[in-house]
Amino acid sequence: MTELVVCSGKGGTGKTSVVASMAALARDFVMADCDVDAANLHLVLTPQKQETTPFIAGHIAHIREEDCTGCGECHSLCQFSSIDRIDDEVNGPTFRVDPVACEGCGVCVHFCPVDAIDFPDSQCGEWSFSQTRFGPLVHAELGVGAENSGKLVSLVREQARLAAQRSGADLILIDGPPGIGCPVTAALTGADLTLLVTEPSLSGLHDLQRVLDLADHFGVPPLVCINKFDLSPPLSLQIEESCRERGVPVVGRIPYEPLVNDAQIAGLSLVEFAPDSEAAQSITAVWRQVEHQVAGLAVNGKNDDKH
Ligand code: SF4
Ligand code: SF4
Numbered sequence: 001m002t003e004l005v006v007c008s009g010k011g012g013t014g015k016t017s018v019v020a021s022m023a024a025l026a027r028d029f030v031m032a033d034c035d036v037d038a039a040n041l042h043l044v045l046t047p048q049k050q051e052t053t054p055f056i057a058g059h060i061a062h063i064r065e066e067d068c069t070g071c072g073e074c075h076s077l078c079q080f081s082s083i084d085r086i087d088d089e090v091n092g093p094t095f096r097v098d099p100v101a102c103e104g105c106g107v108c109v110h111f112c113p114v115d116a117i118d119f120p121d122s123q124c125g126e127w128s129f130s131q132t133r134f135g136p137l138v139h140a141e142l143g144v145g146a147e148n149s150g151k152l153v154s155l156v157r158e159q160a161r162l163a164a165q166r167s168g169a170d171l172i173l174i175d176g177p178p179g180i181g182c183p184v185t186a187a188l189t190g191a192d193l194t195l196l197v198t199e200p201s202l203s204g205l206h207d208l209q210r211v212l213d214l215a216d217h218f219g220v221p222p223l224v225c226i227n228k229f230d231l232s233p234p235l236s237l238q239i240e241e242s243c244r245e246r247g248v249p250v251v252g253r254i255p256y257e258p259l260v261n262d263a264q265i266a267g268l269s270l271v272e273f274a275p276d277s278e279a280a281q282s283i284t285a286v287w288r289q290v291e292h293q294v295a296g297l298a299v300n301g302k303n304d305d306k307h
Contacts, residue, residue, distance in 0.1 A: 001164050002294050003157070005191045005220070007176035007184060008198060009207025011038070014227040015197040017260050019175040020044040020269035021283045022290070023134045029171035031132070032160035033139035034153045034187045036125070041175050046267050047130030047137050055140065057151050058104040060122040061097045067116035068095060074108035074117065083108065127156055129163065136163050150182035157187070171294060180210045188218045192297055195223045195251070195290055200235035208239065212246060222248050223293060225286045229253035251293075252286035255279050 006022070008015040019041060023031055033041040061082070063074070070092050075083045082101035086094045097108075097117075109119045127140035138160040140152050160172050174191070177183035188194060194215050198208040208224065215222040224243050229236040236253060243250050257279030263270045271280045 001161070001170050001172060002193065002297055003161075003172045003174060003191045004290065004294060005034075005174040005176045005187050005194045007187065007194055007196050007211055007215075008178050009180065009196070009209075009211040010203060011178040013178075013197045013199045013204065014254075014260065015178065016041055016175055017044070017264065017270060018197050018225070018227060018254070018283060018286075019173065021271040021280065022287050023132075023173060024269045024271045025284060025287045026134070026171065026173060026291075028169050029135055029173050030160050030164040030167065030169045031135065031137040032156050032172055032174045033137065034156050034174050034183065035177045036140045036142050036149050036152045036156065036183065037177060039139055039141060041137070042130075042139055044264060044267060044269055045132040045134065045137060047128070047132045047139065049128045049130045052126050052128045054123045055125040055127055055142075055152055055155065056121045057124045058122050059106065059119045060099055060102050060104055061106075061108050062099075062118045062120065063095055063097055064116050064118060065094065067114060069114055069116070070094060071113060074112055077107050077111055079105070079107070125152060127152065127159060129159065135169070136167065138163060149177070150186040153177065153183045153186035170298070180207075180214050184211070184214065185218075188215060188220050191218075191220050193223065193290075193293060194220050195225060195286075197225055197227050198239060199228050200226060200232035200239060202235070205235065205239055205242065209242070212248060221293075223251045223290060224248055225252045225254060226250065227254045228256040230255045249289075251289040252282055254282040254286065 006019050033039050075085050075095050080103045082098050084096050109117045125142040130137045138156050140156050142149055164172050176187040198204045226236050240250050255278050259274045263273035
């Protein structure tokens with residue numbers, strides 16, 4: 001099976017609306033929403049959840065007040081200032097772990113002289129397997145303030161691969177996270193192809209270069225499409241020129257389309273909501289090119305450098 005990751009060097013490029021339209025056009029595939037910090041593909045796909053599983057990552061310290069002697073050792077040792085000291089003139093100080101600040105290092109648990117600190121698993125979010133009108137979707141939500149988004153992205157991809165194996169799907173269409181941080185690394189590692197959605201702005205150009213460097217680093221062949229290209233034709237040309245210099249194919253230019261917002265409000269992708277619009281036609285043309293590349297990978301074998 002082929003894993004196609006749609007990424008953008010930054011948020012706000014319209015990546016997810018492009019992915020939603022591609023989902024409407026693709027056949028025989030599984031979707032994975034790996035934008036776990038701000039998942040919004042579900043707004044258009046209206047998934048019916050079939051199974052939800054907690055995402056456990058690491059541990060969190062919890063002081064049992066009834067067993068704590070108030071020695072303050074844990075408070076002194078915590079390198080993350082995650083243990084609050086609450087002074088009480090009558091009863092002396094008490095200590096409490098701030099669950100949001102606790103990094104789960106376990107130092108306090110190890111050094112507490114009376115073994116008064118529990119260290120249970122930490123639930124950082126949840127992931128779900130759902131059905132949509134286009135096919136299966138694996139998606140996830142990270143808890144408020146929770147980190148570990150890279151781990152959750154890897155988990156979502158792994159579950160999407162299992163779902164594809166079960167259904168015999170040939171393609172996994174991944175809505176990747178924006179930026180170039182840990183979640184993007186987790187989304188790109190071991191993928192077969194990436195489509196980078198950019199926009200014609202100086203920051204768009206800069207961020208595209210950074211995500212192209214990342215794709216190069218992980219040996220994932222990139223394709224580029226320029227969304228809202230008509231907002232700045234000169235910068236769109238500059239993006240095309242820089243892609244040409246790097247030998248990166250630009251597979252399409254999509255015009256700005258205000259109906260994208262109306263489509264989202266209606267819970268539809270643009271190619272469903274306004275199939276005759278120029279933007280929907282352009283996305284369809286981009287998808288045909290991407291499909292062609294995916295078929296080429298299937299025939300010619302995948303790039304083993306990435307593994
Ligand atoms: S080290 Fe243990 S006994 Fe001392 S304050 Fe912390 S939890 Fe209480
Ligand atoms: S587990 Fe580590 S980070 Fe959390 S409260 Fe204990 S010492 Fe601090």
